[in-house]
Amino acid sequence: MTSNMEPETNIYERRESDARSYCRAFPATFTTARGSEIFTQDGGRYIDFLAGCSSLNYGHNDPDMKAALIDHISADGIAHALDFHTDAKEAFLKAYEDKILKPRGLDYKVMMTGPTGTNAVEAAIKLARKVTERRNVIAFTNAFHGMTMGALALTGNAGKRGGAGGGSLADVTHMPFEGAMGDDVDTLQFIEAMLDNPSSGIDAPAAFIFEPIQGEGGLNAASNEWMRGIERIARKHDALLIIDDIQAGCGRSGSFFSWEAAGIKPDMVTQAKSLSGYGLPFAALLIRPELDVWKPAEHNGTFRGNTHAFVTARVAIEKFWSDDSFAKSVQDKAELLTENFQQIAGMIDGAKLKGRGMMQGIDVGSGELASEICARAYDKGLIIETSGAEDEVVKFLGALTTPEELIREGFGILRDATREALAERKSTSIAAE
Amino acid sequence: MTSNMEPETNIYERRESDARSYCRAFPATFTTARGSEIFTQDGGRYIDFLAGCSSLNYGHNDPDMKAALIDHISADGIAHALDFHTDAKEAFLKAYEDKILKPRGLDYKVMMTGPTGTNAVEAAIKLARKVTERRNVIAFTNAFHGMTMGALALTGNAGKRGGAGGGSLADVTHMPFEGAMGDDVDTLQFIEAMLDNPSSGIDAPAAFIFEPIQGEGGLNAASNEWMRGIERIARKHDALLIIDDIQAGCGRSGSFFSWEAAGIKPDMVTQAKSLSGYGLPFAALLIRPELDVWKPAEHNGTFRGNTHAFVTARVAIEKFWSDDSFAKSVQDKAELLTENFQQIAGMIDGAKLKGRGMMQGIDVGSGELASEICARAYDKGLIIETSGAEDEVVKFLGALTTPEELIREGFGILRDATREALAERKSTSIAAE
Amino acid sequence: MTSNMEPETNIYERRESDARSYCRAFPATFTTARGSEIFTQDGGRYIDFLAGCSSLNYGHNDPDMKAALIDHISADGIAHALDFHTDAKEAFLKAYEDKILKPRGLDYKVMMTGPTGTNAVEAAIKLARKVTERRNVIAFTNAFHGMTMGALALTGNAGKRGGAGGGSLADVTHMPFEGAMGDDVDTLQFIEAMLDNPSSGIDAPAAFIFEPIQGEGGLNAASNEWMRGIERIARKHDALLIIDDIQAGCGRSGSFFSWEAAGIKPDMVTQAKSLSGYGLPFAALLIRPELDVWKPAEHNGTFRGNTHAFVTARVAIEKFWSDDSFAKSVQDKAELLTENFQQIAGMIDGAKLKGRGMMQGIDVGSGELASEICARAYDKGLIIETSGAEDEVVKFLGALTTPEELIREGFGILRDATREALAERKSTSIAAE
């Protein structure tokens, strides 16, 4: 292995794997951030409608979490202690019990899996198979559950699946999510018919897993009826119900959990992304106590207790979830988002609004147009990304704490970007005639 | 789901999954830590010979990393920005290039996988399969590579594998590690004979993956000859060589990488645990540039850039790896460890020293005795853990920065604990007669 | 292993595996058979509406095949010679070319797989995966393709699948057959939507495989439109089209191949059951010449040339397929079957006619009733069996050569049996009130 280090090359091209992605669309070097604004080394300012893909629901560097974290570090608070008992963990668990579980009448054990969403998903499906002694897990079209082999098997996207390089993505049956067969087809009916038929070839499922709002898959939001339907079918077939609330949870939908309004009782719930509140790696799996049959360390991981995350997560819970005012403000802003997306929809033939809560977007009909809009928005100081099987959806994932003015400012940019992208398209197509 | 919250219960019993483990052996509530000492809420002090299972090679809360981290946070430095370019990432990559890669004549791309070891392993095997268009990966007896399905398939431990609940752990062939057939059997010969036979039924391998020193598997240290042998067999069969350096890397073995002395050229290297220096979640996969065929986001993850970890990792590299003095001090302390373990070996019939560098331990012949020793050590103020298929090895994984006095103090405790455990054993066995 | 041989026990109970099945419903000891009549040791006579599950389309012991076979054996003709060239094989291949392929404008290579249907299916899916370099095969609800692991993975029935004892039934996606979602749902639309969505999680298929009339699955007959639809979807996704014509082929549907009327061009076709004409084990896989990429012996088998079967198969082809008179007589008798089943349908509320050609039956609504009818028919001298996921279909699979009088006689018995079974039911349900 001879050295090919050329100091002139960009350090990222020289040293970072080609797997890197967001930095290609947003190539500036960022240094600081506050709330919904992010700043570059050379003084540039961007409005952030991406928010770490829903990992920064409370904005960048929330001052209260920041203060608590600095206090903790300054006092030589524990940074890493595997899954030891620590004051930070205890305070987090108590806050989670008091502010999240109790008010919602929920009774879950909290499993500290490795601090990534995919790890929580892997733990969930492993446990579901252990408990039920069945192997098959039902996942859905356009689902995204992670990139490790167990979670990737659940994931729908062909490009992502191709990353497995032919390794077995086994023990999963993919079923159509709500709306996947067109608006007029009831996918519950299909799913139920297939599972009720003892000769369908679909093995009895250990579990169903779905995202109430599919983040990567194009902001497909399941209705309450559909969620209840899946729960009913799962119960009927003695299968567990796992909700992947990694992207849609932590308030994004307008309530702490995205499935609260459906009145369902999932057996397990995965959480990650905004759980730490500050963007620190942290994930957890909620488990109905009767199902918590893990033996000690049967699923473990070095970073399963990220103590810094416990500190900020506790502050986040206490600050935003001690009463329902934050949830209400999210619901209000969700309406503002809808209005703004409707304006854009008015500009594009056939555009369709997607998602709900502060997880909304617009299907502009093609990945090319969506990318063009986002690229032009970036040039004007707005960070916003696409989503969907063909990247055809422009999606808002900005912080839930984004002030209304900033939302309006961001959408102003988005409208300009859309207008330009459409004009460019038109001139290109005229030129082509 | 009715609530069963009883405030009297311990919050951990009430709310944390039964998967928790270390806190059962070390049940105190810890609050602060410095270097190799860790302190409880009520003033207790423990010497830490576990160091986050090799995640704290530079000790708890290193003052320079701490200062840099507080500065970063105070200045509203980016905490989370997916895989955007940031000043913190750039500085880390440059330090890694200058202090780690260049001096060793190594040329690797750095892939920021999800911030856990298991994720780096999953990325490695996915890439190996993509590149070679083969599925089979050769892993070894007593290997531990992680708990997500792809990494778990590589892992040897039956208990851990059982956690998959019958999910397919496919596409892996398990071969005997050095010494696994007894000291006098050359496992290379076996491996080569099986692979050379076109009718062995073992499909052509995409890759070999091994840990130079098996951390969880009982501190089995591969010789340089064996490592070169595996490299040779891998090359002969057009398979890639992946080194899992998650636990043995970052100086633990006496050099930054645990395989440096063998003179091998792995195609990929996984790093995690002590990579951040401060115990923060962080993992990376080193990839020979020719093999970096990832498409953008083909393997991604929300926390693949943990910016806080970039800050502390850079300080760790600059502070400890700018010259070879730190490595030398580790080598010196390794000898001190050997001396101390030899003393204990003198107390136990048939005890065997295991490991190398500052990753040493003693096989005391039974898991029961090893656990008894560790339990008594804990009572006396020392945190030390077991390892091995039957938990039969008492292992030192203390910080590489542990002062010699503290090492001596710790071993004093360990000797006392051993003496007591053996006396107890004897009296129990006499009573039983 | 101590001996438990008790001479008093029935030899079957004592020595034959509990896997035996038909002999439980039809427990007589049979010794001779001619055409559509089968005779017991003690002089009993049964009309055979089962015909070896469509393995005896030309009846038992056809005199011309019998004579040719006796001649061959008497002359010390080859009985077994692996896949050597023999006069018998040559004559069979020429007859197959002249009478089957040429008149239909078909160009296929004939692969002599092991002499069982499941072996032909295994060969087909292996070849499809080899050719396309894809793993996933699309199979259908209620499909039956065989009991070896590759074919069993394609099979729908949960009980049959359970026989795998947890072994992996991988690399298959099960889709709804025509009508599986109810009469008003177009399953093609569902299948196409799932495959067209690049984020469905369903990997690009190597092939589609289906039975034009599902024999074991309940006599579900695909329409020509549906077959053409599957062909179109397969072509669109560069997948191969495999027809399993094992049970419905060899004239059963009214033409030699059951898919002729659909105007499709399958890439591969499996044949077995009645292929030998005389009930001898024989199977073949038809392969489009361009796809015949097998290396010599890449799929082999000891009995891949059953020479006795070549002899009888040749006679069968020459006798029944030299012109279209036999096919026409089958079509005529098919109408007679329909009339007769309609009479029975008139006796049972909600009964539904199933199948087509001389592969017809009646869904009587419950497996219990169907079994009761068949049991009573057997007592009266008629052998007829059930089919379907719940064994709810009484199915006719008698020889295509069955004289009309015998068909009428058999249906007379069946009507009586049905009447009695219904009366018994009624009296039982009245008694229960």
Next chain:
Amino acid sequence: MTSNMEPETNIYERRESDARSYCRAFPATFTTARGSEIFTQDGGRYIDFLAGCSSLNYGHNDPDMKAALIDHISADGIAHALDFHTDAKEAFLKAYEDKILKPRGLDYKVMMTGPTGTNAVEAAIKLARKVTERRNVIAFTNAFHGMTMGALALTGNAGKRGGAGGGSLADVTHMPFEGAMGDDVDTLQFIEAMLDNPSSGIDAPAAFIFEPIQGEGGLNAASNEWMRGIERIARKHDALLIIDDIQAGCGRSGSFFSWEAAGIKPDMVTQAKSLSGYGLPFAALLIRPELDVWKPAEHNGTFRGNTHAFVTARVAIEKFWSDDSFAKSVQDKAELLTENFQQIAGMIDGAKLKGRGMMQGIDVGSGELASEICARAYDKGLIIETSGAEDEVVKFLGALTTPEELIREGFGILRDATREALAERKSTSIAAE
């Protein structure tokens, strides 16, 4: 699909799949055969040392079986009746019980699987997994168990495995057969060490399956000690012991079962090839009664009762296995084979004798030389084939009934062929200098 039928082409090239193999080495068209001689259309005569790969242990067209078969057919005896009770089946089962099981003190249920060896193997591993509720099956280097997916997963040969086209060959661990690591390495020790280590990564096995003499794998004959060793390890790990006696059984080794002398008690035994005696498709799985947990039809198959085979198999058992004279004659002829192979070994540097009983051969060191020898033998009127991972073994598989004179005549040809092949080699290598 346009027609490309060219009448000038050979019918085999035109119409038979390229998977055909033996007919390439032995391209004559054969028509009749008696005992160990086989005759071509144009009067050619060959001595048959292949005997249908051990499917014709009693020679071609044994006169007693022939007479019984003609009688059966002439009398319109049942040819095909699924798994109905028939006089032919009853007589076979009784003969098998009386002549095979009872005298050996064996107690097995007989399962009529599909009439091919691979089907019996598939049934065995399915049942083993059902009974043990484990998935992993231990198979061995150079094993050949069949070509359907379940059996192929057990098979060692890379070329054969490649036929699966990337389909999953899962749930199998391949271990070294006796001698596979060289003559001085005890593979039992290796196998035991791997299985005893709970961290080996090898999942608890449902069963071990092996051939006492590996037919396709190069005539590797397991010693009695090794067979007992595998039985012991299987028992220790609560795994079943399955013997694949398809090629080595039915007297080939010098006793009816090839494992009798080892004194082991297999849980299941597969039989096929010579079981019918006449070369007709027939296979069976012997099952210890306690393990016969099959539900009716849980493993079925259209041709699971090949009645013609019952007839000839009964005659074969009565004629050859009513006393031990036949077995003794096989043992005598085995010595004659050894002498003859030793003579040939004397002609070739480094040649090694392989196998035992009348399943012997000679490893001539290269597949090229072995093929050259066989090709020249064929030109001189002897049919003999190669075996082994590299086809390096010239193997005798002639009928057990071959008269000594014919054996001597055949070996005379083989010696001449060897001499010529060696001379040709020498002249080629001199010319090359």
